[in-house]
Amino acid sequence: MNYCSACAAPVELRIPEGDNLPRHVCGSCNTIHYTNPKIVVGCIPEWQDTILMCRRAIEPRYGFWTLPAGFLEDHETTIEGAARETREEALADVEISELYTLINLPQINQVYVMFRGSLRERQFGPGEESLEVRLCREEDVPWDQIAFPVVDQTLKLYFRDRRRGRFGTYAGDITRPADKWKDYQVRFLNGAGG
Amino acid sequence: MNYCSACAAPVELRIPEGDNLPRHVCGSCNTIHYTNPKIVVGCIPEWQDTILMCRRAIEPRYGFWTLPAGFLEDHETTIEGAARETREEALADVEISELYTLINLPQINQVYVMFRGSLRERQFGPGEESLEVRLCREEDVPWDQIAFPVVDQTLKLYFRDRRRGRFGTYAGDITRPADKWKDYQVRFLNGAGG
Numbered sequence: 001m002n003y004c005s006a007c008a009a010p011v012e013l014r015i016p017e018g019d020n021l022p023r024h025v026c027g028s029c030n031t032i033h034y035t036n037p038k039i040v041v042g043c044i045p046e047w048q049d050t051i052l053m054c055r056r057a058i059e060p061r062y063g064f065w066t067l068p069a070g071f072l073e074d075h076e077t078t079i080e081g082a083a084r085e086t087r088e089e090a091l092a093d094v095e096i097s098e099l100y101t102l103i104n105l106p107q108i109n110q111v112y113v114m115f116r117g118s119l120r121e122r123q124f125g126p127g128e129e130s131l132e133v134r135l136c137r138e139e140d141v142p143w144d145q146i147a148f149p150v151v152d153q154t155l156k157l158y159f160r161d162r163r164r165g166r167f168g169t170y171a172g173d174i175t176r177p178a179d180k181w182k183d184y185q186v187r188f189l190n191g192a193g194g
Numbered sequence: 195m196n197y198c199s200a201c202a203a204p205v206e207l208r209i210p211e212g213d214n215l216p217r218h219v220c221g222s223c224n225t226i227h228y229t230n231p232k233i234v235v236g237c238i239p240e241w242q243d244t245i246l247m248c249r250r251a252i253e254p255r256y257g258f259w260t261l262p263a264g265f266l267e268d269h270e271t272t273i274e275g276a277a278r279e280t281r282e283e284a285l286a287d288v289e290i291s292e293l294y295t296l297i298n299l300p301q302i303n304q305v306y307v308m309f310r311g312s313l314r315e316r317q318f319g320p321g322e323e324s325l326e327v328r329l330c331r332e333e334d335v336p337w338d339q340i341a342f343p344v345v346d347q348t349l350k351l352y353f354r355d356r357r358r359g360r361f362g363t364y365a366g367d368i369t370r371p372a373d374k375w376k377d378y379q380v381r382f383l384n385g386a387g388g
Contacts, residue, residue: 077298104271171293
């Protein structure tokens with residue numbers, strides 16, 4: 001951020017009075033420009049003993065498998081956003097049923113909010129951001145081609161819960177050194193996951 | 195938003211190619227300026243059969259009672275943010291234990307993420323944004339002086355769960371017509387709450 005979006009004057013990075021973190025402050029109109037982490041919303045769309053997965057048609061991780069998810073829009077609820085992303089990426093109509101995981105990704109300034117949902121009918125297909133969309137049983141999940149650790153962790157919890165016949169809700173963090181794909185660390189509250 | 199924060203040229207509101215919502219787009223450098231809902235994080239700080247509540251020293255709702263909560267900062271996890279807000283507003287050291295409520299407030303473009311937490315010691319006091327901080331049993335909660343519906347709903351679920359001896363995790367929406375304080379509607383997934 002270089003300029004004030006209200007008045008076009010240059011901004012400076014400084015700690016405003018009564019605050020304790022540096023912010024972009026306009027030198028002319030004194031507007032403080034706060035920035036905050038973004039929410040990514042998505043879901044695990046369920047159909048009988050399968051879930052719907054999407055193969056990415058966009059970077060990052062082109063060609064890898066994921067769950068429908070994307071940035072929450074202004075004035076949208078996380079529940080609406082999760083259903084919208086499922087429509088857009090998998091051309092599927094889902095009823096969101098439960099909150100499943102809330103996972104912080106502080107390095108990239110995102111908070112993932114993933115729900116469970118039920119497909120209203122067995123109808124789906126690749127949206128613009130997907131190469132392919134497929135119903136997967138646990139044994140069909142392409143575990144070595146999952147796009148992101150947050151998806152991998154959510155799916156591992158999900159199938160463990162399904163085997164034991166009881167679903168929880170999990171909150172935790174995935175942290176990793178910059179650019180070290182394999183070296184990420186996972187920590188859930190109360191020792192859930194692994 | 196009037197001007198581009200990257201280059202100071204005027205922005206226009208239009209739907210970028212391949213998108214389906216209007217965004218602020220720079221007429222000069224073509225930067226798309228996305229905006230998104232903000233996350234508010236907080237907790238219910240527990241001490242034996244009481245919880246810690248704060249009386250607000252700031253607007254909105256000066257003088258009304260709330261739980262420690264505030265905007266999540268860049269590169270902070272929701273768990274860290276909830277503990278930080280408790281330190282700042284109640285001068286108390288809390289260990290975050292479980293995710294409790296995720297509540298969408300689409301009218302004001304916020305998502306509240308509230309945890310349960312345990313005070314590490316019986317020590318607290320009013321931070322700069324609080325007039326007063328107090329340990330409350332259920333019967334001590336000033337129900338007619340609660341600052342926000344999201345706090346009221348979270349506390350109602352909490353004491354119901356505590357009475358029945360089992361805590362869940364709840365996701366839902368609070369919606370209301372602009373400026374109609376009393377007319378809000380509450381809807382949780384799976385019919386939780388009330």
